[in-house]
Amino acid sequence: MTPAAGARPLNDASSEPASVPGALLTRVRRAIGEAGGWLPFDRFMAMALYEPGLGYYANATPKFGAMPQGADGQGSDFVTAPELSPLFGHTLARQVAQAMQATGVNEVWEFGAGTGALARQVLDALDALGTPPARYTIVDLSGSLRARQQATLATHAGRVHWADRLPPRFEGIVLGNEVLDAMPVQLIVRLGGVWHERGVALAGDGAALVWADRPTALRPPLEIEGGHDYLTEVHPQAEAFIRTLAEHWTRGAGFFIDYGFPEAEYYHPQRHMGTLVAHRAHQVDDEVLERPGEKDITAHVNFTGVALAAQDAGLDVIGYTSQGRFLINLGLVELAQGADPRERSRMQMLVLEHEMGELFKVIALAPPASAGGWTPIGFAQGDRTHRL
Ligand SMILES: C[S@@+](CC[C@H](N)C(=O)[O-])C[C@H]1O[C@@H](n2cnc3c(N)ncnc32)[C@H](O)[C@@H]1O
DSSP states (O other), rough: OOOOOOOOOTTTTOOOOOOSHHHHHHHHHHHHHTTTTTHHHHHHHHHHSSSSSSSTSSOOOBBOSSSSTTSSSSSSBBBHHHHOOOOHHHHHHHHHHHHHHHHHHEEEEEEOOOOOOHHHHHHHHHHTTOOOOOOEEEEEGGGGGGGHHHHHGGGGGGEHHHHHHHHSEESSEEESSSSSGHHHHGGEEEETEEEEEEEEEEEETSSSEEEEEEEEEEOOSSOSSSOOEEEEEOOHHHHHHHHHHHEEEEEEEEEEEEEEHHHHHEEEEEETBSOOOEEETEEESSOOSSTTTTTTTEEEHHHHHHHHHHHHHTEEEHHHHHHHHHHHHHHHHHHTTTTOOOOOOOOEEEEEEEITTEEEEEEEOOHHHSSSSSSOOGGGSHHHHGGG
């Protein structure tokens, strides 16, 4: 998905109340009450996306698809790279094959597998390359997607497993496409020179959700030049996820693909509206408090934060570049030869700068035992690790 920048005024902490029916809203209201009238935004986002049975990724709505209205009459909200074109996973599989060989592992672990499309593409291509992995394990916070993944992966059933948590020690090639952006963020806003944490409260009548700010000791990782009002996000959960990964992971290499920037761009003084947005029916908006559970909510990834969290936890950063450069290094263009015109135009969306090619980045991490003596093909040219 390719979200746009939000357009909400920074000082609208008492903005128009969102009127939203539904069981999840009732739970959010209760949580606000139990928290003393104010819920930090990351807690709201966690409920809106993952509240069991009700959150956006925990309920049964279709979500993923190329069109707002599918052939079955059911709508989708956004399209991701593997949903757009199988060439995405077929190309990534070349990287997986090289990494398996270089690090001596024979397993893949995918986090946040969505419909299972990427898993199927990677497994199909690894089989065709003559490098089938012994196991492919999916870890997803969303239990409701598991049935869909099982159906997508029926032809690979014997090798695909699901895990609710990481084992004490594991090895393998780690994949995560658009997972880090789905992890709850904290919102912070500088108003009149004073930093506040932005959270969620109830409107005067107790019915609707409104923004509410409280002074905070939280700060962005970089000082923001200028005294202007400034809204942004910090990403403790994504960074904690990387640290947890590091604690359990002994061998292999990992590739996380998502939209985002290094911190100098993320916290640029001009990016004063942050990156938080909602997605519904292929529309992007900044009404993230509206219709909780019915919209995806997402923020861009601070790749410098990911890299520092990885390094602090003992992992090595072995590559960072744009999605376009990564896929081209891996031979996407050559793989697309012979594809029909529709497939070729979708392939172009993956790499063109004004589509997904530049906004999306790939970061590669590895435990120290697997980091030296090889260069992942995806970063052979145009590696930007030095810009993190
Ligand atoms: C935007 S979807 C991307 C799905 C898929 N990778 C794709 O590209 O189509 C984000 C997925 O990440 C999952 N997710 C979020 N946080 C996670 C975590 N900490 N561990 C595993 N999965 C997570 C969500 O449940 C959801 O399935």
